[in-house]
Amino acid sequence: MSELETNLDKLNTYLARFKETGVMNRIGGQDVPAQSGATFENTSPVDESYICAVAKSGATDIDAAAQAAKAAFPAWRDMPATERKKILHKIADGIVARAEEIALCECWDTGQALRFMSKAALRGAENFRFFADKAPAARDGQHLPSPTLMNITTRTPIGPIGVITPWNTPFMLSTWKIAPALAAGCTVVHKPAEFSPVTARILMEIAEEAGLPAGVWNLVNGFGEDAGKALTEHPDIKAIAFVGESKTGSMIMKQGADTLKRVHFELGGKNPVIVFDDADLDRALDAAIFMIYSLNGERCTSSSRLLVQSSIADDFLSKLTARVNNIRVGHPLDPQTEVGPLIHKTHFGKVCSYFDIAKQDGATIAAGGEALDQPGYYVKPTLFTGAKNDMRIAQEEIFGPVLTAIPFDTEEDALEIANSVQYGLTGYVWTQDITRALRFTNKLEAGMIWVNSENVRHLPTPFGGVKASGIGRDGGDWSFEFYMEQKHIGLAIGQHHIPRLGA
Ligand code: NAD
Numbered sequence: 001m002s003e004l005e006t007n008l009d010k011l012n013t014y015l016a017r018f019k020e021t022g023v024m025n026r027i028g029g030q031d032v033p034a035q036s037g038a039t040f041e042n043t044s045p046v047d048e049s050y051i052c053a054v055a056k057s058g059a060t061d062i063d064a065a066a067q068a069a070k071a072a073f074p075a076w077r078d079m080p081a082t083e084r085k086k087i088l089h090k091i092a093d094g095i096v097a098r099a100e101e102i103a104l105c106e107c108w109d110t111g112q113a114l115r116f117m118s119k120a121a122l123r124g125a126e127n128f129r130f131f132a133d134k135a136p137a138a139r140d141g142q143h144l145p146s147p148t149l150m151n152i153t154t155r156t157p158i159g160p161i162g163v164i165t166p167w168n169t170p171f172m173l174s175t176w177k178i179a180p181a182l183a184a185g186c187t188v189v190h191k192p193a194e195f196s197p198v199t200a201r202i203l204m205e206i207a208e209e210a211g212l213p214a215g216v217w218n219l220v221n222g223f224g225e226d227a228g229k230a231l232t233e234h235p236d237i238k239a240i241a242f243v244g245e246s247k248t249g250s251m252i253m254k255q256g257a258d259t260l261k262r263v264h265f266e267l268g269g270k271n272p273v274i275v276f277d278d279a280d281l282d283r284a285l286d287a288a289i290f291m292i293y294s295l296n297g298e299r300c301t302s303s304s305r306l307l308v309q310s311s312i313a314d315d316f317l318s319k320l321t322a323r324v325n326n327i328r329v330g331h332p333l334d335p336q337t338e339v340g341p342l343i344h345k346t347h348f349g350k351v352c353s354y355f356d357i358a359k360q361d362g363a364t365i366a367a368g369g370e371a372l373d374q375p376g377y378y379v380k381p382t383l384f385t386g387a388k389n390d391m392r393i394a395q396e397e398i399f400g401p402v403l404t405a406i407p408f409d410t411e412e413d414a415l416e417i418a419n420s421v422q423y424g425l426t427g428y429v430w431t432q433d434i435t436r437a438l439r440f441t442n443k444l445e446a447g448m449i450w451v452n453s454e455n456v457r458h459l460p461t462p463f464g465g466v467k468a469s470g471i472g473r474d475g476g477d478w479s480f481e482f483y484m485e486q487k488h489i490g491l492a493i494g495q496h497h498i499p500r501l502g503a
Contacts, residue, residue, distance in 0.1 A: 007114065007333040011104045015051060015198075022053035023197045023221055025061055026204050028068035029214025034222070035060045042197060045111035045341040045348075045377045046332060054197045057222035059230035062189065065218035066236045069160035069187040072215030077157050077185040081136040088132030088183060090210035095125040095175075098206060102199050106171050107332040109198045111341035111377065114333050116295055117169075123457075124175035124203070130459045131183035131479070138184050138480050141487075148496035155484040157185035158262065159238035162231040164224075164252070165200070166244040167193035167343050168298040168399075174200055177241045178217065180479035188217045189237065191228050193244075195344050197221050224248065232256045239263065239482065243300075245397075246423070246468040264472035264482045266300065266464060268397040269425030271446070272418040273303035276411075277312045279430035280452065285319055287454040288403075291428065293327055293381050296339055297401035298347075300469075301426045301448070301455045305394060306405040307414050313407045317366065317385055320405070324367040327381040327401075339401050341376040348377035351400035354393055358384045361391040363404070389417045397423070411436060419445045425465035426455060447473070 001009075022039060024031045033039070038056035043049060055061070076084075095102065102121040107114050141153035163177045170193055181188050192200035204219045220227055232240050232255040239262035242252055246267040253263060273291060275284045291303035308316050332340035342348045348371070355369045368382030382402040387394050393404045408414040418427060427446040431437055437451045447465040450456065457463070462473035472482055 004331055004334040007104060010100070011108055011333065014101045014105055015108070018052040018198060018201075023055065023201050025055045025057060025065070025221055026201070026208075026219040027061070027065045027215075028071075028218065029208065032061075032064075034058065035064070040194065040223075042109070042195075043344075044108050045343055046108060047375050051109065051198065054194070055221045057220045057227040059226070061220050061222070062191075062227055062230040062234055065189040065220045066160060066231075066234045068215040068218050069189050070236045072213060073157075073160055073187045076182075076187055076213065076216045079185075081138065081185075084183065084185070085132045085135045087211050088128050088135065088179065091179075091207050091212070092125040092128035092132065094206035094210050095121060095128065095203070098202065099125070102171055102202055104333065105198045105202065106169075106196070107340070109196045110167060110170065110343055111332055112169070112295060112298075113337045113340045114335055115337065117332075120169050120172040124172050126459070127172070127175040128179045131179040134180075134477075134480070135183040138484065146490075148492060148494065149490040150493050151488060151490050154487050154489070155480065156487055158483055158485050159186060160236055161186045161188050161483065162234070162237040162240045163188055163190045164228050164231065164240060164242045164244065165190070165192050167196040168300070169295065170196040171199040171203060173243050174203055176474060177243065178203075180474070181241065181483050182212075182216065184480050184483035186483050187215065189231060190217065190219050191231050192219070192221065194221070194223050228252075229255055232261060233259060235259050237261070241482070242266070249470075262482070264474075265470045266472075266474070267425075267468060267470045268399075268423055269300050269302070269465065269469050270305060270395065270397050270421045270423045271301060271303050271426040271428070272305045272307050273428040274307045274408075274414050274418060274430065274440070275309065275312070275316065276414075276429075276431040276433070276436070277309040278432045280432065281312065281316060283452070284430040285316065285323070287428065287430075289320070289323055289327075291454050292403045293324070293339060293401045296342060298343060298399050303426075303428050304398065304403060305418075305421075306403055307408050307417055308405060309414075310407045310409050313405075317383075317405060321366045321383055324381050324383045324403070329372065329378055329380065339381055341378045342400055343377070345377060347399070348379065351379055351398055351402065354396075354398050354400075354402060355382070358387075358391075358393045361387075361393065363387045363391060363393060366405075368402075389420055395421055411440065415440065415443055419443075422468040423465070424467035425469035426450070428454065
């Protein structure tokens with residue numbers, strides 16, 4: 001039996017129960033269908049086959065979940081942080097124990113290749129461990145004495161949180177938001193993406209098996225325009241942690257205005273990788289390829305624009321083209337596969353539409369530029385060359401295995417091109433000149449920049465974007481800044497003068 005066949009066998013075992021019961025909501029520790037009884041079909045991007053039915057929830061389901069999260073909040077907030085820490089570590093243990101199930105289900109549900117997803121499950125466990133360890137210090141504050149007062153600060157959890165996640169690496173991104181919220185002492189209502197509901201359900205089960213009290217974490221499935229919208233409008237939900245498209249972020253901000261929602265947005269990107277002629281070009285090539293073609297290019301931090309110095313462009317692009325043509329597209333459960341199918345039909349259509357847009361705009365399709373002639377939403381890894389920065393392929397987030405290469409002459413040109421987009425999530429700079437690296441990163445408009453490196457996540461560092469790429473930062477203590485309120489308490493240390501009115 002091949003590894004692919006073995007993986008398919010295991011997958012079928014894991015999915016059998018979802019086929020039978022569907023993916024239900026979980027509210028207050030109970031499995032519940034949508035109150036209307038409605039469901040929608042979840043299918044696999046691999047072969048468009050049916051996976052399971054999913055609860056199609058609306059405002060009444062969100063209300064029930066928000067009530068459960070509100071009721072569970074005081075006890076969870078007041079539980080000693082060392083107890084919360086133990087539960088969060090147990091969740092991490094549970095993720096590790098079920099990592100294979102999570103990885104296989106995630107691949108089938110999203111089309112992501114197993115070689116990346118097996119690590120994504122373990123990264124989810126690391127997220128829980130990192131914030132578990134930080135939980136006991138989450139409320140720590142400062143001592144800011146003045147001549148008359150002992151001023152102290154502390155932090156308190158803000159309350160029930162709405163977490164709304166997208167379909168790209170949905171498991172890892174859910175842990176990324178939910179772990180710090182729970183560590184801070186908040187309760188959660190999670191609305192996962194409608195295209196990838198399976199692993200959110202597995203994660204929730206792991207949490208309750210680890211001893212998380214009922215109602216602390218509630219799962220409500222459904223579409224953005226009904227379940228998602230209702231969550232952002234609910235008065236008992238104090239903040240929304242959202243990962244998704246920039247235009248959805250803008251809608252959420254409007255929807256949350258009446259209830260003055262605090263928002264944390266991780267949004268889209270059109271991230272540049274800038275390769276100067278003095279760079280270690282072999283490493284730059286490996287990193288540029290990895291950052292756009294891994295995870296099917298469905299990655300917010302992908303290096304979707306290659307800015308390459310003209311003096312080395314021909315040689316660099318010819319090596320790049322050969323490598324792109326060599327990328328293994330295939331079944332996501334085959335361990336050899338590097339690029340799998342895109343998440344769903346609409347997104348597949350969107351990505352493919354850029355092949356014509358590129359031609360109309362006058363760019364060259366140096367590699368790929370077509371779909372695979374087989375079932376499933378497969379596209380060939382694609383490279384556009386000869387692009388100009390005002391073309392749509394250089395400005396818009398395509399969110400597939402598609403790279404747009406733009407040549408530049410000088411450092412000033414590179415900076416101008418890099419910054420002339422609406423987004424500002426990440427940037428990757430390749431040069432051996434440390435002074436140039438400092439000068440360039442200082443002016444590059446991005447929330448996160450790596451020099452001579454691909455994106456290597458380090459949990460204590462801030463993660464997030466500028467411009468249309470987001471609001472707020474995750475990681476380290478920044479996560480707690482979002483999920484908690486600062487409180488100042490001033491205690492008089494003597495009989496200071498109090499102005500007397502009406503005396
Ligand atoms: P999306 O915005 O379409 O959907 C994300 C989530 O929002 C889904 O759960 C969806 O149901 C929900 N939603 C949609 N409309 C809503 C509404 N009106 N109110 C409330 N919720 C609503 O995004 P997507 O297509 O699922 O994901 C891809 C996008 O996510 C890309 O733009 C990508 O760059 C971005 N992303 C950003 C980061 C980051 O860290 N910056 C990480 C991953 C993905």
